[in-house]
Amino acid sequence: xxxxxxxxxxxxxxxxxxxxxxxxxxxxxxxxxxGHLLIxxxxxxxxxxxxxxxxxxMGLKFQRMQFTADLxxxxxxxxxxxDQNTGNFRFHAGPIFxxxxxADEINRATPKSQSALLEAxxxxxxxxxxxTRPLETPFFVIATQNPLxxxxxxxxxxxxxxxxxxxxxxxxPDRKAxxxxxxxxxxxxxxxxxACCMGQGEVISIQDQVDRxxxxxxxxxxxxxxxxxxxxxxDFQIGLSPRAGMALARAAKAWAFLHGKDYSLPEDLQHILPxxxxxxxxxxxxxxxxxxxxxxxxxxxxxxxx
Amino acid sequence: MKKESARTVSIIGALVVAIAPHTPGLPLWINVxxxxxxxxxxxxxxxxxxxxxTYIRYGLTFAGIxxxxxxxxxxxxxxxxxxxxxxxxxIKPFEMATHRHQMITVLLTYFIIITSLFRSESMFIVLYxxxxxxxxxxxxxxxxxxxxxxxxxxxxxxxxxxxxxxxxVLLFLLFPRFPGSxxxxxxxxxxxxxxxxxxxxxxxxxxxxxxxxxxxxxxxGASPLADKLYWRGIVFQKFDGxxxxxxxxxxxxxxxxxxxxxxxNYTILLEPHNSPWLMALDLxxxxxxxxxxxxxxxxxxxxxVKKRVRYMxxxxxxxxxxxxxxxxxxxxxxFPGGPSSVSDHxxxxxxxxxxxAAIISTAGNKNPRARALAETLAGKTASVxxxxxxxxxxxxxxxxxxxLDTPRTTxxxxxxxxxxxxxxxxxxxASALGFMMNVLGVxxxxxxxxxxxxxxxxxxxxxxxxSYAHVWVEIFDQKNGWVRVDPTMAVAPERIGxxxxxxxxxxxxxxxxxxxxxxxxxxxxxxxxxWKSWFTGYSYFEQKAFLExxxxxxxxxxxxxxxxxxxxxxxxxxxxxxGFLFWLFQLKKDRPDPVEQAYLMxxxxxGKLGLRKRPDQGPMDFARDCGNKRPDLREKIMMITDHxxxxxxxxxxxxxxxxxxxxxxxxxx
Numbered sequence: 014x015x016x017x018x019x020x021x022x023x024x025x026x027x028x029x030x031x032x033x034x035x036x037x038x039x040x041x042x043x044x045x046x047x048g049h050l051l052i053x054x055x056x057x058x059x060x061x062x063x064x065x066x067x068x069x070x071m072g073l074k075f076q077r078m079q080f081t082a083d084l085x086x087x088x089x090x091x092x093x094x095x096d097q098n099t100g101n102f103r104f105h106a107g108p109i110f111x112x113x114x115x116a117d118e119i120n121r122a123t124p125k126s127q128s129a130l131l132e133a134x135x136x137x138x139x140x141x142x143x144x145t146r147p148l149e150t151p152f153f154v155i156a157t158q159n160p161l162x163x164x165x166x167x168x169x170x171x172x173x174x175x176x177x178x179x180x181x182x183x184x185x186p187d188r189k190a191x192x193x194x195x196x197x198x199x200x201x202x203x204x205x206x207x208a209c210c211m212g213q214g215e216v217i218s219i220q221d222q223v224d225r226x227x228x229x230x231x232x233x234x235x236x237x238x239x240x241x242x243x244x245x246x247x248d249f250q251i252g253l254s255p256r257a258g259m260a261l262a263r264a265a266k267a268w269a270f271l272h273g274k275d276y277s278l279p280e281d282l283q284h285i286l287p288x289x290x291x292x293x294x295x296x297x298x299x300x301x302x303x304x305x306x307x308x309x310x311x312x313x314x315x316x317x318x319x
Numbered sequence: 320m321k322k323e324s325a326r327t328v329s330i331i332g333a334l335v336v337a338i339a340p341h342t343p344g345l346p347l348w349i350n351v352x353x354x355x356x357x358x359x360x361x362x363x364x365x366x367x368x369x370x371x372x373t374y375i376r377y378g379l380t381f382a383g384i385x386x387x388x389x390x391x392x393x394x395x396x397x398x399x400x401x402x403x404x405x406x407x408x409x410i411k412p413f414e415m416a417t418h419r420h421q422m423i424t425v426l427l428t429y430f431i432i433i434t435s436l437f438r439s440e441s442m443f444i445v446l447y448x449x450x451x452x453x454x455x456x457x458x459x460x461x462x463x464x465x466x467x468x469x470x471x472x473x474x475x476x477x478x479x480x481x482x483x484x485x486x487x488v489l490l491f492l493l494f495p496r497f498p499g500s501x502x503x504x505x506x507x508x509x510x511x512x513x514x515x516x517x518x519x520x521x522x523x524x525x526x527x528x529x530x531x532x533x534x535x536x537x538x539x540g541a542s543p544l545a546d547k548l549y550w551r552g553i554v555f556q557k558f559d560g561x562x563x564x565x566x567x568x569x570x571x572x573x574x575x576x577x578x579x580x581x582x583x584n585y586t587i588l589l590e591p592h593n594s595p596w597l598m599a600l601d602l603x604x605x606x607x608x609x610x611x612x613x614x615x616x617x618x619x620x621x622x623x624v625k626k627r628v629r630y631m632x633x634x635x636x637x638x639x640x641x642x643x644x645x646x647x648x649x650x651x652x653x654f655p656g657g658p659s660s661v662s663d664h665x666x667x668x669x670x671x672x673x674x675x676a677a678i679i680s681t682a683g684n685k686n687p688r689a690r691a692l693a694e695t696l697a698g699k700t701a702s703v704x705x706x707x708x709x710x711x712x713x714x715x716x717x718x719x720x721x722x723l724d725t726p727r728t729t730x731x732x733x734x735x736x737x738x739x740x741x742x743x744x745x746x747x748x749a750s751a752l753g754f755m756m757n758v759l760g761v762x763x764x765x766x767x768x769x770x771x772x773x774x775x776x777x778x779x780x781x782x783x784x785x786s787y788a789h790v791w792v793e794i795f796d797q798k799n800g801w802v803r804v805d806p807t808m809a810v811a812p813e814r815i816g817x818x819x820x821x822x823x824x825x826x827x828x829x830x831x832x833x834x835x836x837x838x839x840x841x842x843x844x845x846x847x848x849x850w851k852s853w854f855t856g857y858s859y860f861e862q863k864a865f866l867e868x869x870x871x872x873x874x875x876x877x878x879x880x881x882x883x884x885x886x887x888x889x890x891x892x893x894x895x896x897x898g899f900l901f902w903l904f905q906l907k908k909d910r911p912d913p914v915e916q917a918y919l920m921x922x923x924x925x926g927k928l929g930l931r932k933r934p935d936q937g938p939m940d941f942a943r944d945c946g947n948k949r950p951d952l953r954e955k956i957m958m959i960t961d962h963x964x965x966x967x968x969x970x971x972x973x974x975x976x977x978x979x980x981x982x983x984x985x986x987x988x
Contacts, residue, residue, distance in 0.1 A: 227968070227969065227970035229967060229968045229969070229970075231967045231968060232968055275969075275970070276964075276968045276969045276970060277968070278937055278938070278939055278964065278968055279937035279938070280937035280938075280939050280940050283935075283937060283940075312935070313933075313935040314935070315935060316934035316935055317934065317935060317936060317937050317938075319915050319918050319919060319922075
C-alpha cells in the first residue's frame with residue numbers, strides 16, 4: 014500500500030523535476046525520516062522546483078528565503094513590531110514559521126544567521142525575546158549551497174553540517190530529460206498542475222510509522238560495525254558520531270518503510286549510507302570530502318554480519 | 320592470512336629453538352626430516368602450497384616410526400624417545416589449523432625444552448633453555464592474542480617470564496627432594512669412565528687419552544705441594560700374574576700413631592663413574608657420612624657413584640719416613656701405622672711374608688724371569704728400603720723408557736716388559752715393582768688413582784682429569800707401615816709437578832703467564848663448576864643443609880614438604896575447576912548460532928555453484944544476484960532468503976521458521 018503511494022508521489026514529483034528520480038526518492042526518505050536536506054549544486058539545476066513540488070505534493074505550506082550576507086537572524090525568525098493601536102509589541106513571525114522551508118544559498122549568510130536557522134532545525138522551536146514558540150509540524154528544511162562560489166561565502170562548519178540528515182547533489186539532467194525540459198512548458202506551469210496527494214495528518218502518520226520500523230540486532234550490529242570502522246580506519250580524519258549513527262538508522266528505517274517493509278535490512282542502510290555519511294566524513298589526507306564511489310568502496314570493506 | 324602466518328612462524332621458530340640442543344645427538348636423517356617439514360611449512364606461507372593431505376600425513380607418521388625402528392631397533396631408551404619426539408614435532412605443524420592444535424604444539428614445545436636436560440646439565444644449556452622458554456611463551460602469546468606485533472608479544476612473554484621467576488626460585492629451593500633418584504630411574508649415559516675393580520697391563524691407555532674432568536678439588540686452608548697430589552682411589556691387593564684385583568680386608572689392623580705431618584681439609588666434586596670409589600688425597604682420615612674408610616684406607620661410598628657428588632674429606636700427609644733417603648721413594652704419603660711389630664699388637668694375624676705370598680698366591684708360576692730377577696737383584700738384603708732401591712736402580716740402569724706405546728699383553732706380561740720391550744707407563748712399572756717385592760716377601764700392593772691437578776686461578780680449585788690417572792705402589796715396612804713408592808718417578812722424574820697434558824700442577828694464583836685461550840678456558844670452567852655445585856648439585860642433602868640454615872628442622876621440613884604438596888594439589892584442583900568453568904562458559908559462548916550456521920551452509924552450497932557472496936553484500940542483494948544468474952533456482956533462493964530475513968531482521972517471527980529455513984536449505988541441494 015505504502016509502495017503504491019510512494020511511487021505515486023515519486024511519479025508526481027518526477028513529472029516536474031525531470032530525470033532526477035533517485036534524488037527525489039532520497040529527498041522523500043529524508044523528509045519522512047524527519048530530517049533536513051542539504052542540496053549542494055549549481056544554480057539553475059532545479060533545487061527550488063524540487064522543494065516547491067515536494068511541499069505541494071504533501072499539501073504543506075512552503076516558504077522560500079534567499080540567504081544573503083546582510084541577512085539577520087530576525088529576518089528568518091521574525092521580530093517584535095510596535096503596534097500603535099494597542100501600544101504593545103507584537104511578534105511578527107518570520108518565514109521560518111512554515112512547514113517546508115527552502116533556505117537558498119545558505120552559505121551566503123553570516124554564521125550568526127546560519128546558526129539561528131540551524132538552531133530552529135534542531136529544536137523545532139524558536140525562542141525570541143524570552144518567549145518560546147514551537148514551529149509547525151512537519152517541519153522540513155531544504156538548504157542549498159553553491160559548492161563553487163567561494164568569495165563572500167561562509168562555509169558551514171562540520172558541527173552544522175551534522176544537522177542535515179542528508180546531503181545530495183542534483184547534477185545536470187541527462188540528455189533525454191533535458192530535451193524534455195527544453196521542449197516542455199515551464200516548471201511553474203507544471204507545478205500548478207500537480208495535485209496534492211497527501212495531507213498533513215497523513216504525513217505525520219507516516220513519519221510515526223517510520224519510527225516504528227524494526228531494527229534487529231543483526232542490523233544494529235552492522236550499523237555499529239560501520240561506525241566502528243569509520244572510527245578506526247586510517248582513511249578518515251574523524252569517525253562518525255553517535256548522532257550520525259542515529260541519523261543512519263533513521264534514514265535506513267525510512268527507506269525500508271517507503272519500500273514496503275516494517276523492518277530494515279543492511280541493504281537499506283547501504284542505499285542511504287553515502288548520502289548520510291558523505292558530508293560527515295573527511296578524508297585524512299586531502300582534507301576534502303570523499304567522492305561517493307570512493308566512499309562506497311571504503312565501506313565495502315565492512316562485511317555484513319550473518 | 321597475515322595473522323596465520325605470524326602464528327605459524329612463531330610456533331615453528333619455538334620448535335626449532337627447542338629442538339636445537341638435540342640436533343648433535345639425533346641421527347642425521349631426523350635432522351634432515353625436521354628441516355624439510357618445517358621448511359615446507361614456511362615456504363608454503365609465501366607460495367601458498369597446499370597442506371599435505373591426510374593420507375600423506377599418515378604415511379609420514381608411519382615412515383617416521385619405521386625409520387626410528389630401523390635406527391634404534393630394540394634399544395628403546397632416551398635417544399629413541401627423543402628421536403620420536405623430534406619426528407612428531409616436525410610433522411605437527413601440518414595440522415595446526417585450529418586453536419586447540421596450536422596450543423598442543425606449544426605445550427609439546429615446552430616439553431621438548433625440558434628434555435634438553437637429557438643431553439647436558441651445564442649452565443649454558445640451562446641458560447639456553449630459559450631463552451627457549453621465552454621464545455615458546457612468545458609463540459603462546461601469538462596463538463592466543465593473534466595480530467600482536469612481535470615486540471608486543473615479546474614484552475608480554477617477558478613479563479610472564481619475569482613474574483614466574485620468583486616462583487621458580489621458591490620451588491627450586493623448597494620443593495621436596497628425595498635421597499636417591501625419584502622412581503628409581505637412573506641415567507645410564509652418565510659415568511662410564513674411571514677405574515674398574517681390576518687392573519691389567521695396558522688397560523689404562525684409554526683413560527690416559529680422556530681429557531674430561533674426573534673430579535675437582537677445593538682446599539680449605541693450606542694446600543699441599545704440587546708433587547704430593549696423589550689422589551688415592553682403589554687398592555689392588557691381589558695379582559694373578561696378569562691382572563691386579565681388589566681384595567677385601569687383607570690388611571693389618573694398625574693403630575694410628577702420631578707422626579709429624581699435616582692435615583688437609585678439602586671438598587671434592589666427583590663426576591659420576593659408576594663405581595663406589597671416592598677419590599681422596601693420600602691418606603684420607605675422615606670422609607662424608609655416607610661413605611666409609613676401608614681397611615686399605617680407601618674412601619668408599621655405600622653405593623656406586625651415579626650422580627655427581629660433592630663431599631668433604633680430611634687427609635693426613637706424613638712429613639717424612641724413618642730411614643728413607645732413596646730416590647724415587649716419595650716421602651709424604653704412607654700409612655700412619657705403628658712402628659712396633661705387628662704381632663705385638665695384633666696377635667694371630669699373619670706375618671708380612673705370609674701376606675706377600677697371599678697377594679701373589681694366584682700368580683702361580685707366571686713371570687718366572689721376573690721372579691728370578693728379583694731374587695738375583697735384592698734377595699740378599701734384609702732391609703725393605705734397600706730392596707726397593709735395588710729394584711728401582713735396575714729400571715734406571717737398564718734404560719727403561721716411559722711410553723704409552725706398549726706391546727700387547729702376553730702370558731707373562733711382566734717378563735715381557737722387563738726383558739723384551741723395556742718400555743711402559745705407570746702400570747707396568749708399578750706392576751713389576753709390586754710383583755717383585757711380593758716375590759721377595761715384602762707385602763706390596765698397587766694403588767690406582769690420579770696424580771696432579773690443574774689449578775684454576777680464577778676460582779681457587781684443582782681440576783683432575785681422567786688423563787691424570789696414575790698407578791703406584793705401596794710397600795709395607797715394619798717400622799713405617801705402608802709406604803708409597805712411585806716407580807714411574809724413578810724412570811720419568813719430569814712427571815713431578817707437571818700434568819700429562821702439559822699443564823703445571825702448581826698453585827700459582829697469577830694469571831699473567833696464561834695464554835688468552837687458557838684464561839677463557841679456566842674462567843668458563845670456574846663458572847660451570849659453581850653452577851654444578853650450586854644448581855645441578857642441589858639435592859636432598861643440600862636442601863636439608865639449606866633448610867637447617869634457615870632454622871627449619873627435619874620436622875619442619877616434613878611439614879613444609881607436606882604443605883607444599885597440599886598447596887600444589889589445591890592449586891591443581893582449583894585450576895581444574897576454573898578450567899572446567901571456563902570451558903563451560905566458552906562452550907556456551909561458542910555454540911554456533913543455528914541461523915548463522917544454516918545460512919553459511921546455504922552460502923557455501925551456492926558457492927559451489929559459482930554463486931559467491933561478497934562479504935559486504937546484504938542478503939537480499941545476494942539473492943537477487945543469484946536469481947539473475949540462475950533463474951532456475953530463483954524461487955528457492957528467494958524463499959530461503961525470505962526465511963533468513965524473517966529470522967534475522969523482522970520483529971516477530973514464528974518459531975517454525977527456523978525449521979522451515981533449514982528444510983529449504985536442505986532442499987536446495
